[in-house]
Structures are given as structure tokens and as C-alpha cells.
Amino acid sequence: MTPHPSQTYARPQSFDRLLCLIATLAQYPGVGHLTGHSRLQELLIYLHSVATQQQIVLPPCSPHTLHKDLQTLRHYGILSNQMYRWGYYLGPSAMTEVEFNTALSALYSQATYQRDPQAQEVFNSISQRRWGKSQGSKGLAHFYPVRAQINRSITPTDPTQVSRRGSATRTLYSALDTLETAILKGEALQIHRISDPYQQGQSDPGSRSQKGSKSIWPLQLIHYDIAWYLAYEQCDTQHLVIGRLDRFDDQCQVLSLPTRSRSQQLQRLQQVHELLENGWGLFLGEPEEQRQELRGQLPLTEITVRFYGNTIAFIHEGGYRHPSQKILTSSGHSQYVDYQVRLPPRSHGEFLRWVNRFMGNVQILTPAGLAEQHAHWAEEQLQRYRSGKQSDPGSGSQKVT
Structure with a gap:
């Protein structure tokens, strides 16, 4: 048997013990979370386990000796001078x-x-x-949180919170451990969709999938704007989809299909993000158009939108909204700015909803079909205001709360 490098020359046993102690704290953060002498006894057990893995023979030592070793680590700044009541932890030393x-x-x-x-x-x-x-x-x-990403979930995600509020609905978020394990191991799952609010001819920003059971390869958990989503590939059609977790129940079973390699998972995930980069929003398209788009055979639509008023500065600020965008300002026409972007047809609906945020300060120039749709929606909105009953300011009957 080839001797371990530490045994090829003589050196103090305390040196090996200190190195094994550092390795133990690095591999098992939080070790020694018990109180009193049992805390050091627990650390000793893990210390000798790490030494055995490294084929290093350590002589028996007492908790008192281990306490002195910890003081040495504090002296050299590897551990801080705090009390480690919740286990030993290298913290920022790494x-x-x-x-x-x-x-x-x-x-x-x-x-x-x-x-x-x-x-x-x-x-x-x-x-x-x-x-x-x-x-x-x-x-x-x-701790001061210098940086933050304030994208709030509009649906409950904490199982204890759901239970405390008395909600009977359990979603796929409750099966997070199964999802994450399947993603990393390349396992296929069966999940069950219970909600499909956009099936009446409208494109769901997360998915067009209908209710019922689905066999999928889960690829990634994504938090986008207001909710958690799951990017997945349907096993039978190889269709890439992004669906909101709360539209599925918590029934999630591992299927007896051959597992996929990490490289296969990454390849399909990269295609999901390629589609996300090409499009606008989370809808990845229907199966056939999606395949054409990934092969580079799907014609993109050049859309031109004109922005007016106080939206001009806002549009100028967003230099990275989309990789294909162009911001055009005509000389002598500072009262508007034209925004051009090339998008696949699947993204027209989500892009149009984004445009609608700007109300009277925007006009779609091309293509004609999208301009007509936008004008039609504007007419419908105007008609609602014209036909609606005007409330008496003093009555409070139409008060919005």
C-alpha cells in the first residue's frame, strides 16, 4: 500500500491534527452545534472520520486538546473570536x-x-x-443588505405559511426537493396541471399546456417578476415549456425512464434560454414553430413602435431590453422616438401587453396586424369609459378600494 504523503516524512502530529480540523470545518459547516462537552465530542467524531478518509492516523486526543487547537485557529484568524453556539463555521475565511x-x-x-x-x-x-x-x-x-432584487411572489410559497392561513391548496412548490433532485439527476417526472386560466384563445405567459398529467424532464426553477416557474421539456413531444408552479398540484412522481446526463440537461436548458433571449416574456411557442425557431428557420417580425411625451426618456434608458432592438431618433422630431425590435410571432401577445402599459403615449407603426390589434383594444377601452355610468363624487357608490 502506498503511504499517504503525510506519512513519508516525520512532522509533528499536531500539524496533521490541525489540518484535519480545518478540513472538518470546511466539509461539515455547523459541526459541533451541541452544548457543553458533547459539542467537542461531536467535533472529535467528525475529525477522526475526515482523518480516516485521508488515510491519516491520528492518536487519541481529549476535548481539552481539541479546545487548544480551536484557540490556535482563532489566533491565526481561521476562526473568529465569537462563541460558536450553533456549530463551528469557517465563514468568510473561505x-x-x-x-x-x-x-x-x-x-x-x-x-x-x-x-x-x-x-x-x-x-x-x-x-x-x-x-x-x-x-x-x-x-x-x-448584516446590511447592500443589494436587493425586489421581485415579489404574488402566491404563497412557504408551506408553513400556507398551513397557518388554512389554505387547502398545495402546489408544485411543495415538491421542491423532488424537482431539484430530478433536475440534477436528469430524472423524468409526472406532474399534474390543475389550472389553465388562459385557455380561451389567449397566450399564457408561462405555458399553453392544458390541464391533466404530463411526463416531463424538469430543467430549471425560474423566478420571474411575480412568481416561480418551472422550465421543462415534455417527454413525448420534446416541447420546451415554462409553467407557473402554482398552476400544478403537489403530486410529483419520478418515472422509470432512463436518466439523462448532465450535459443533456444543460443542452436543453441552453435552448430554453436561447428562446427566452429571442422572444419577449416567458411563452416559448407551440411545438412546430419552436422547432423551426431553434433551427433558425422561423422568420422574425420587425416591429416599430413610436413613443411620445414623458416615455421618450424611459425608452432611451433601456439600452438592453432586447438584443435585437434599435432606438431611432429623427433629427428635428424630438417629440417622439421610434423603437424597433425583431421578435418571433409567439412573442407578439406579450410584447403588445408591454406596449399597453404606456397608454396614450404610444403608437404601433408596423406590422399592420399588430397596429390594428392595438387600435382595437384602445377603441374598446375608450368605449367602456364612454358607456360607463359616471358616479356621483359625493355618493361614494363607485368608490375604488
């Missing part, structure tokens, strides 16, 4: 303080605004180890 706070800020945003219970659990765990107390109002004094 990264700079700026890197650590940046990563923690992203985790805090995901936990707070996107309501990700897993992110919240990880954030709380790291915070306890890092600062030695729970993250209540006092604990947050140690």
Missing part, C-alpha cells in the same frame, strides 16, 4: 468579506422578496453561525 456579504445579500433577497423558504433556512443557518444569534431585529444589525 472568501473575502465583500464576497461573503454580496453572496449573503443575494440569498437575503431571494428569501425575503421571492419568498423562498429554502433560501430563508440557509440564510438563517449561515447567519447564526456567522454572528452567533438568530436573525431577528437584533441579529440583522450585523
